Amino acid sequence: TQLLEQSPQFLSIQEGENLTVYCNSSSVFSSLQWYRQEPGEGPVLLVTVVTGGEVKKLKRLTFQFGDARKDSSLHITAAQTGDTGLYLCAGGDYGQNFVFGPGTRLSVLP
């Protein structure tokens, strides 16, 4: 059974600070996705990474897929209150399995 771990579990920072959250596994994934979930809503896809070492940028968000395809990171520059939410990583393997991590709950304070 594949498992994804995310750290930290909770993170509270001031507006304007930078932060990095992590997604780790002992398994190799064919691709990895990051979702953000706001209160009262379903998760919304932010990015999909498919190549080991791949880096993708989405405005102030930078996503990296580890070279070994077992881990990923999300870096947010100059966090804003609108970045508050639950960040979920989700990995798919070559055998049609798909699993979500437990999430990092981010709170950006004004």
Added chain:
Amino acid sequence: DAGVIQSPRHEVTEMGQEVTLRCKPISGHDYLFWYRQTMMRGLELLIYFNNNVPIDDSGMPEDRFSAKMPNASFSTLKIQPSEPRDSAVYFCASSLGKAIAGNQPQHFGDGTRLSIL
């Protein structure tokens, strides 16, 4: 375009009652997923369908849970009888293509918040 539509948004009922959750996926999507989310267990995949056929129901917790997809535009998740430990937010998601391998995004509805008293 309309997203995934779930109903009801909130459901409060007494234990022992039957609960039916409904989902309308995005038109044209061929995969449909049911998830349950709690603080303790996070987002858990319960069952998924491909072209209306159940493919993997290994996440369904007990025989009290059942899911159907009678056509491409409608699915239900039923709990009978319901128990307090079933209280959670239940999400439906749909995707086009092999989302289960992570190559396609899953589009989630806004969920049904279920409380069993």
